[in-house]
Amino acid sequence: MLKQQLINSSKYDVKCPYEMNPEGICIHNTANDASAQNERDNVNREDNNAEVSFHIAIDDIESIQLIPFNRNTWHAGDGGNGQGNRKYISIEICYSKSGGDRFNKAEAMAARVVAKLLNDYGWGIDKVKAHRDFSNKNCPHRTDMNNLKQMIQSELNGSSANNSNNASISTSDLYRVRKSWGDASTQKGSYSNFNNAKIECDKNYGYSIYNSNGIKVYPVTTPVPPTPPISTSTDSEVKRYSENGKCTITVDAINFRDKPSTDEGVIQGQYYNNESVNYDLVVITEKYIWISWIGGNGSRRYMPITQKSNNEKWAYCV
Ligand SMILES: [Zn+2]
Secondary structure, rough: OOOOOHHHOHHHHHHHEEOOOOOEEEEEEEEOOOHHHHHHHHOOOOOOOOOOOOOOEEEOEEEEEOOOOOEEOOOOOOOOHHHHHEEEEEEEEEOOOOOOOHHHHHHHHHHHHHHHHHHHHHOOHHHHEEEEOOOOOOOOOOOOOHHHHHHHHHHHHHHHHOOOOOOOOOOHHHHHOOOOOOOOOHOOOOEEHHHHHHHHHHOHHHHHHEOOOOOOEEEEOOOOOOOOOOOOOOOEEEEEEEOOOOOOOOOOEEEEOOOOOOOOEEEEEEEEEEEEEEEEEEEOOEEEEEEEEOOOOOEEEEEEEEOOOOOOOOOEEE
């Protein structure tokens, strides 16, 4: 699947000077209409001394590896020590300038190549990144990374089925475009090429792609990550002590609350500039000094009067 046609090692100093232990795969579009062979030959050209390179070029008919995976390439635009440039296998998908059928085929081929690399390295789909993840460039400009990842995932699903010894699993998966798996009468077509199924599916609102096992493979709804627990107060109480006094507000207004916490305490009201309040308790939390009193309804109120981080005082107390 991956044809090796390494560049002349005399070019390594310019095109791939550093040893590399790859940590992932970075996807690019060439933004031109050259073939994979031309892309590879261009890097290998004797007078090409630009620090621009990539590991693999892929078009509609072949995938060519031109630089060994244990050497870095200059592709991610994130500098000499950049994560992308120094740790990622770079893949250029050809014909992205004009797009069309040969580009779609190149993308489908890229999905297969990436799936194979993920398998080889024992990586998950999270190891697949876009050029733009590393630097401020709109690349890949034509490939939709979500779609590409779905194509890669379905390649992975297919290959794991192939690897299992279960003979009942079809090795040549068919992608069926239907409204639902159970309603075969809505079928728009069945395709051996996922990308072709996707093109048909995208034309028909409300349709999905199902593999031979009836599993919906497109569009895949992104699972919603679990909601993190509501943040507990980061302003915990340090100490409290009785003290009787009177505070006069020196800022525009201060909220007072039912707990000595700006996270957990519910605002009960405000005191405004020059207004005074009598208090009988002082509470010190990690962030504030609070005064406290029993409100008119018999409930305890808490009002921050000093912000500890910068010792900013909001009231004058006697
Ligand atoms: Zn790029």
